[in-house]
Amino acid sequence: xxxxxxxxxxxxxxxxxxxxxxxxxxxxxxxxxxxxxxxxxxxxxxxxxxxxxxxxxxxxxxxxxxxxxxxxxxxxxxxxxxxxxxxxxxxxxxxxxxxxxxxxxxxxxxxxxxxxxxxxxxxxxxxxxxxxxxxxxxxxxxxxxxxxxxxxxxxxxxxxxxxxxxxxxxxxxxxxxxxxxxxxxxxxxxxxxxxxxxxxxxxxxxxxxxxxxxxxxxxxxxxxxxxxxxxxxxxxxxxxxxxxxxxxxxxxxxxxxxxxxxxxxxxxxxxxxxxxxxxxxxxxxxxxxxxxxxxxxxxxxxxxxxxxxxxxxxxxxxxxxxxxxxxxxxxxxxxxx
Amino acid sequence: xxxxxxxxxxxxxxxxxxxxxxxxxxxxxxxxxxxxxxxxxxxxxxxxxxxxxxxxxxxxxxxxxxxxxxxxxxxxxxxxxxxxxxxxxxxxxxxxxxxxxxxxxxxxxxxxxxxxxxxxxxxxxxxxxxxxxxxxxxxxxxxxxxxxxxxxxxxxxxxxxxxxxxxxxxxxxxxxxxxxxxxxxxxxxxxxxxxxxxxxxxxxxxxxxxxxxxxxxxxxxxxxxxxxxxxxxxxxxxxxxxxxxxxxxxxxxxxxxxxxxxxxx
Numbered sequence: 001x002x003x004x005x006x007x008x009x010x011x012x013x014x015x016x017x018x019x020x021x022x023x024x025x026x027x028x029x030x031x032x033x034x035x036x037x038x039x040x041x042x043x044x045x046x047x048x049x050x051x052x053x054x055x056x057x058x059x060x061x062x063x064x065x066x067x068x069x070x071x072x073x074x075x076x077x078x079x080x081x082x083x084x085x086x087x088x089x090x091x092x093x094x095x096x097x098x099x100x101x102x103x104x105x106x107x108x109x110x111x112x113x114x115x116x117x118x119x120x121x122x123x124x125x126x127x128x129x130x131x132x133x134x135x136x137x138x139x140x141x142x143x144x145x146x147x148x149x150x151x152x153x154x155x156x157x158x159x160x161x162x163x164x165x166x167x168x169x170x171x172x173x174x175x176x177x178x179x180x181x182x183x184x185x186x187x188x189x190x191x192x193x194x195x196x197x198x199x200x201x202x203x204x205x206x207x208x209x210x211x212x213x214x215x216x217x218x219x220x221x222x223x224x225x226x227x228x229x230x231x232x233x234x235x236x237x238x239x240x241x242x243x244x245x246x247x248x249x250x251x252x253x254x255x256x257x258x259x260x261x262x263x264x265x266x267x268x269x270x271x272x273x274x275x276x277x278x279x280x281x282x283x284x285x286x287x288x289x290x291x292x293x294x295x296x297x298x299x300x301x302x303x304x305x306x307x308x309x310x311x312x313x314x315x316x317x318x319x320x321x322x323x324x325x326x327x328x329x330x331x332x333x334x335x336x337x
Numbered sequence: 338x339x340x341x342x343x344x345x346x347x348x349x350x351x352x353x354x355x356x357x358x359x360x361x362x363x364x365x366x367x368x369x370x371x372x373x374x375x376x377x378x379x380x381x382x383x384x385x386x387x388x389x390x391x392x393x394x395x396x397x398x399x400x401x402x403x404x405x406x407x408x409x410x411x412x413x414x415x416x417x418x419x420x421x422x423x424x425x426x427x428x429x430x431x432x433x434x435x436x437x438x439x440x441x442x443x444x445x446x447x448x449x450x451x452x453x454x455x456x457x458x459x460x461x462x463x464x465x466x467x468x469x470x471x472x473x474x475x476x477x478x479x480x481x482x483x484x485x486x487x488x489x490x491x492x493x494x495x496x497x498x499x500x501x502x503x504x505x506x507x508x509x510x511x512x513x514x515x516x517x518x519x520x521x522x523x524x525x526x527x528x529x530x531x532x533x534x535x536x537x538x539x540x541x542x543x544x545x546x547x548x549x550x551x552x553x554x555x556x557x558x559x560x561x562x563x564x565x566x567x568x569x570x571x572x573x574x575x576x577x578x579x580x581x582x583x584x585x586x587x588x589x590x591x592x593x594x595x596x597x598x599x600x601x602x
Contacts, residue, residue, distance in 0.1 A: 094435075095434075114353065119349075123433075
């Protein structure tokens with residue numbers, strides 16, 4: 001039996017449309033327009049092996065978080081079936097809840113006004129942990145997260161990075177088999193982001209915890225997830241490895257160079273014979289943007305640098321939204337053909 | 338496990354309340370002020386020669402005991418819980434293998450403990466201001482029945498709060514409704530005007546409506562105002578309302594959780 005099995009999942013939100021201003025609110029009192037939005041639209045996937053790390057990648061509002069919330073039983077599915085560790089999450093059976101945990105980057109689970117230790121002791125009581133297993137897990141997690149000195153500090157006095165570590169600590173104290181993470185690195189600085197990622201990798205390696213995470217940071221997915229589900233507008237557009245995804249959807253990089261002097265298109269054309277569609281002249285011909293294949297990046301950049309006095313140079317991955325759009329465009333064209 | 342969790346939650350709630358001491362003091366003054374002001378008004382009425390169904394001693398005793406009973410039965414829960422539902426803060430409680438309302442029950446209990454600790458001394462002072470007029474009922478049977486009716490009154494008030502809060506699953510603003518409930522309850526529970534002072538034509542309705550059983554009824558039991566048949570009917574109605582409230586709560590929450598949107602993040 002797979003650890004997670006999702007079949008034709010649909011989740012619809014109902015909401016009210018309201019015009020702005022006081023008059024809009026007044027009209028809303030008497031006549032309200034109820035609308036529906038399909039946040040998740042016919043999604044199917046499964047996670048066969050325990051211990052897998054799977055990333056949901058997609059822009060804001062794609063349906064990643066909604067899917068996660070359905071999986072941990074916070075939301076009732078509108079249609080379709082969901083089974084996690086043999087349970088229907090929406091029934092919220094205690095045996096099920098004991099085996100999972102959810103950490104949300106933008107939502108606190110810890111009490112704001114008391115030290116983390118107090119919240120941890122509450123978790124101990126609620127999950128019925130024995131003294132010895134509590135102590136053992138706590139010692140291990142505290143060591144991994146390097147937070148011994150913070151246990152007795154009120155949560156509201158902690159920095160964002162420290163708080164995220166504490167959220168992870170509280171979520172993992174009962175040793176869940178599946179950990180759901182919703183944007184775990186959002187708002188964190190680069191160093192803190194990396195610490196969180198390292199911790200998750202270690203957790204997965206030492207305890208075989210299955211991890212499902214959502215993120216719109218490529219770096220999170222790159223570091224953690226051998227398998228990626230790309231979600232857009234409530235549908236899954238890609239299911240596979242990240243490397244294959246990038247090779248398939250973004251085989252190119254964008255080089256952008258700014259020069260001190262404008263230069264003519266003719267000269268540019270002479271020295272640099274590329275197809276016009278891939279070259280853009282911007283800012284009164286001071287800036288050049290070229291999209292090239294990954295293999296060509298070094299040679300093309302070198303040639304661009306020789307064209308004049310360079311003020312600025314950057315080489316960028318196509319943004320994640322762009323990649324996703326391409327995947328979905330390809331999907332739709334396939335469907336049409 | 339649940340009892341241990343509840344104890345820990347009460348402790349956390351108490352710690353948090355201590356963090357906001359200013360709020361606490363204001364809140365307590367408010368709690369004593371209403372009964373004391375009502376009492377003073379009624380005493381002025383009695384002194385002006387109007388004949389009331391309750392004499393001076395009964396009035397003083399009623400209002401002083403009332404402030405203690407209302408400590409046990411009133412709460413700020415409905416709006417708090419409604420906000421948590423609307424803003425998605427209920428989510429952590431849905432993820433834990435414990436009753437969803439455990440934390441709210443703890444909040445409610447800690448509220449009562451705080452009030453008891455801080456208000457009792459104040460009430461002793463107030464009662465000293467009415468020498469000779471405050472008569473604590475002493476009949477053991479009345480106390481016994483009172484100790485049964487009081488927690489049931491508190492449970493009924495809690496259920497009413499939880500039912501009103503559950504409307505937040507569908508309606509954005511439960512505050513208005515909650516205020517209306519408080520206003521209605523203020524009059525129908527006997528908080529401002531003892532139910533005995535209402536016009537006789539209303540007596541039948543007042544005795545049967547549920548708010549009586551959240552405040553006035555335990556007080557009537559304690560002060561020995563009720564005949565044995567009234568006592569029996571009262572307890573039957575109180576238990577009946579509790580059972581009805583429980584059914585409505587279960588039904589509303591089961592449906593409500595289906596439309597819970599878990600807003601946020």
